[in-house]
Amino acid sequence: MADDYDDEFDKCGILDHSLSRLSLQVLGDHWGYGYDSLLIDLERWAQSPYVRLDSLGTSVQGRTLWEMTITGPDSTTTGIKPVVYVHARTHPNEVQAWWVTREMIKILLSQSSLGRHLRDNLIFHIIPMYNPDGVELEYPRQNANYVDIESNWYSTVLEPEVQVLRNRFVELMNSETPVDVALNMHSSISGTRFFVCHDQAGTSPLYFDFEKRYIGEVRSFYPHGIEPWYYSVTWTAGTPLRYPESWWWLNHHEDVMALTYEDNNSMLASAFDTTAAALLNGSYEYIYGHPVSIDGFKVGTTPREARLIGSYPNPFNRSTKIQIDLQIPGTLEMNVYNLRGERVTSFRQDYAEPGLYQLSWQALDAAGQTLPSGMYICRLLHNSRPKDALKLLLLK
Numbered sequence: 001m002a003d004d005y006d007d008e009f010d011k012c013g014i015l016d017h018s019l020s021r022l023s024l025q026v027l028g029d030h031w032g033y034g035y036d037s038l039l040i041d042l043e044r045w046a047q048s049p050y051v052r053l054d055s056l057g058t059s060v061q062g063r064t065l066w067e068m069t070i071t072g073p074d075s076t077t078t079g080i081k082p083v084v085y086v087h088a089r090t091h092p093n094e095v096q097a098w099w100v101t102r103e104m105i106k107i108l109l110s111q112s113s114l115g116r117h118l119r120d121n122l123i124f125h126i127i128p129m130y131n132p133d134g135v136e137l138e139y140p141r142q143n144a145n146y147v148d149i150e151s152n153w154y155s156t157v158l159e160p161e162v163q164v165l166r167n168r169f170v171e172l173m174n175s176e177t178p179v180d181v182a183l184n185m186h187s188s189i190s191g192t193r194f195f196v197c198h199d200q201a202g203t204s205p206l207y208f209d210f211e212k213r214y215i216g217e218v219r220s221f222y223p224h225g226i227e228p229w230y231y232s233v234t235w236t237a238g239t240p241l242r243y244p245e246s247w248w249w250l251n252h253h254e255d256v257m258a259l260t261y262e263d264n265n266s267m268l269a270s271a272f273d274t275t276a277a278a279l280l281n282g283s284y285e286y287i288y289g290h291p292v293s294i295d296g297f298k299v300g301t302t303p304r305e306a307r308l309i310g311s312y313p314n315p316f317n318r319s320t321k322i323q324i325d326l327q328i329p330g331t332l333e334m335n336v337y338n339l340r341g342e343r344v345t346s347f348r349q350d351y352a353e354p355g356l357y358q359l360s361w362q363a364l365d366a367a368g369q370t371l372p373s374g375m376y377i378c379r380l381l382h383n384s385r386p387k388d389a390l391k392l393l394l395l396k
């Protein structure tokens, strides 16, 4: 595991103070949106029956770190909904990423079929202003202690804002609604719109594959607006001990798709609503799969073609039964990987009729010995497309 700062490019671009001052003049105080503006918006949004507003803690100067939870009163799905976590305005001058996040909130609170559909099927937690002191002090990237709270998640002494968000992540991951997708909203001087993709050297081949799939799903809703995954690939020298994404990867591996999104940090930035819809739709598609069209938006409303229902027992000792629900005929493929991304077993049936299937997996290596204890990832493919994944815990 490397902590090689020099090899890491600055994902938000080299800070240009004169450009930042210029945008402050053009956009107005606090780059056009201060803590007071947020309080006005929050007061209005909190009227919505779909919003819960919580204080997660306070900043260095005692400002509240607000979290909005948005979800439907009920849902078409049964059981527990997947969770998308979004935090914005870590870097105060990257206000464009906030405009994207604000559009996401507007869609989620709207009466459109997209808004309703997303609320019904997912839970969103959104921190609109993670660094209110920096916004108020008009520091482009730091908090009140003049520390960059984006890249100091592994400092000896944690900043209060970092501690608050880490605590919240731990709390959610230990709850019955853990995070599935975590988006860290920024704006970069250097590019248009892109995700900061983490190389398999700093994650795993499987996770790298998941990242490409996630970015691909989002891009499918805005293909000419968002760069492909290979536009920005970092962590090629290992996992840097710096970022929220480092924390997610080191603690939760393939379980959480944690990425930084970078909008365009310039006066030319635009299409915040299109970008917001792409991020929401893409996150939904990544979690559920299967696009159809409603009101001009691509959203999933039909059952997944193929999904993993679950496994029993799990945790398991030597063997477990994995249930598959297949809605459409086709090739069925199931692979199990260890956390290093190595495939430990595979199953393939060239043609399978729709129906329920149960596969029994004996966790044995080629020599017939039980595999090492630990987490394994079972991955389902239908007609060669990834459809679903499931964690299996082997305890000997």
Ligand SMILES: [Zn+2]
Binding pocket: 012, 091, 094, 150, 186, 187
């Ligand atoms: Zn940034």
